[in-house]
Amino acid sequence: MKLIKESALMMNEDTKAEISTLLRAHIDESPYTLNEIAILCGFHGPEMLEGILSGELRVPLDKAxxxxxxxxxxxxxxxxxxxxxxxxxxxxxxxxxVFTNDAASAVERGWIAFLRDFYGDRIPELTPTLRRRLRLLVSLPG
Structure with missing residues (x-):
């Protein structure tokens, strides 16, 4: 039982680190200060965000x-x-x-998961140029 709790705690720490990395990347690119972001989210000051970024605190569900x-x-x-x-x-x-749209097949969901892993949360728009490039890539032998 102790091993299960330690494993769950470790996964939770990994998830908090992943959240922190994702947030930090976007905050660094944001035109807003940490205090302004906190206000936009409904926090009273930047302390909560600082705690989230350090991995000490979790993002409240209603603030995500x-x-x-x-x-x-x-x-x-x-x-x-x-x-x-x-x-x-x-x-x-x-x-x-359970709640995944059943309209997408397992293969299609695999592609979507790959794109999300590959691009993170910045998946590019599927423009005509990108479509042409993908068609060329798929048509290559090998």
Missing amino acids: MPLAKAIGCDGQTLFALVLKSWFGVELVNTIEE
Whole structure:
């Protein structure tokens, strides 16, 4: 039982570190100061954000989407990470599996997961130029 708790704690720490990395990348690019971002999210000052960035605190569930909007981060990605930090990876993965749109096949969901892993939360728009490049890449032998 102790091993299970330690494993869950370690995964929680990994998730908090992932959240911190994601947020820091967007905050560094944001035109807003940390205090301004805090105000946009409904915090009274930057202390909560500082705690989240250091990994000491978790993002409150009700602040995940306002935070994503304030810093230009993908809300779905951030919210999934925040849920994992509160409830664990297994539960969130189960919820995603249950509520995933069944219109996409397993292969299509695999492509989507690959794109999210590859690009993070900055997946480029599928422009005509990008479509041509992908067609060329797929047509190459090998």
